[in-house]
Amino acid sequence: MLAVLLLAISGLHAQGTYSIALLKYNGGGDWYANPTSLPNLVKYCNAQLGTNIRPDVPTVEVGSPDLFNYPIVHMTGHGNVVFSASEAENLRNYLIGGGFLEISDNYGMDPFIRPMMLHVFPELEWVELPFAHPIYHQQFDFPNGLPKIHEHNGLPPRGYALIWEGRVVCFYDYECDLGDGWEDPDVHGDSEAIRTKALQMGANIVRYVLGGGGD
Numbered sequence: 001m002l003a004v005l006l007l008a009i010s011g012l013h014a015q016g017t018y019s020i021a022l023l024k025y026n027g028g029g030d031w032y033a034n035p036t037s038l039p040n041l042v043k044y045c046n047a048q049l050g051t052n053i054r055p056d057v058p059t060v061e062v063g064s065p066d067l068f069n070y071p072i073v074h075m076t077g078h079g080n081v082v083f084s085a086s087e088a089e090n091l092r093n094y095l096i097g098g099g100f101l102e103i104s105d106n107y108g109m110d111p112f113i114r115p116m117m118l119h120v121f122p123e124l125e126w127v128e129l130p131f132a133h134p135i136y137h138q139q140f141d142f143p144n145g146l147p148k149i150h151e152h153n154g155l156p157p158r159g160y161a162l163i164w165e166g167r168v169v170c171f172y173d174y175e176c177d178l179g180d181g182w183e184d185p186d187v188h189g190d191s192e193a194i195r196t197k198a199l200q201m202g203a204n205i206v207r208y209v210l211g212g213g214g215d
Contacts, residue, residue, distance in 0.1 A: 017052050020206070021060040021067075023075040023101070027082030032059075033106050034076055037182035044182075044199045045206050049139055053206075063087035067094045072209055073101055076179040078108040081116045088119040095120070095162075095169040100209045103172040104179035107150070117162065117170065126160040126172065135159070135171065138207040140200035146173055147197035149181040149190070171205060178202055 022038055024031050038057040045051045060066050060073060063086055067073065073094075083091065095101060103113060114126070129135060129145075136142040136159075146157035157176035161168045181190060181198020190198075 017054060018071055019054045019056065019058055019069075020072045020074060021058045021070040023073045024059050024061045025075070025077075025081050025083065025087075026062075027080035027112065029077035029079035029081050029109065029112065030106075031075070031077050033078060034104075034179045034183050034187075036184045036187060037076075037179045038074055040184065041182045041199060041202045041206070045203050048200075048203055049207055051206065051210065061087075063090045065090075067091070068097065068099065071098075071100060072206065073099065074104070074179070075101060075113075076104045076106045076109070078106045079112065081109065081112040083116045083119055085119075088116070092120045096164060099169070101170040102205055103170065104177060105172070105174050106177060106179060110174060113172070121162055121164070124162050124164065127163055129159045129161050129168075129171075133159075135168070135204060135208045136201075138204040138211070140204055142201060142204070146176045146178075147181075147194075147201055148176065149194055149198050150177040168208075173201075 020038060020042060022031070039055065042053045042055055042057065046053055060070060062083055067090060091101070105113070131143060131145045136145055146159045148157050155175045158174045160172040160174060162170040178198050178201055181195055182202055185192070185195060
């Protein structure tokens with residue numbers, strides 16, 4: 001079954017038309033926090049990378065079979081995250097089967113997402129990716145890793161990954177807030193330079209996943 005899922009996701013890439021979805025989860029956290037971020041990222045990727053991602057951004061629930069329709073799902077929020085046992089299993093099967101999860105901590109999500117992802121992959125630990133990792137060197141070069149978008153606790157931005165059998169299946173930007181940086185300019189008042197860095201890093205992630213950027 002997993003091989004079939006992997007082929008299905010690869011087929012979406014080959015067709016050249018696919019969607020990036022927003023992940024909806026339970027627990028009370030605001031999964032819907034950044035409504036303009038993914039549409040802006042999609043527009044940027046289509047313009048800068050030549051991708052053909054659909055401009056509409058669907059919402060998909062963690063436990064839904066529709067999850068397997070999307071090569072990339074994005075997750076954000078400020079608060080609590082809860083995965084049921086069946087939801088954790090569904091997300092695990094999706095990621096093992098070829099899917100990719102990008103998590104952007106919108107400040108306050110960290111203590112909740114870590115134990116939930118441990119339910120998904122109890123055998124894995126978060127790995128901080130080195131600055132030399134290909135994800136930072138796709139269309140745009142980030143020699144010092146993630147850009148700092150929002151202050152949060154004033155700590156350096158850090159990019160963590162869950163790696164399954166040599167493949168990055170989940171990327172987690174922490175103390176960075178890429179999702180906020182993708183939003184419309186008037187939402188957070190970020191400078192054009194900051195927004196551009198956020199969008200460039202987001203585009204790198206998309207290209208890394210869809211283009212088989214290597215691990």
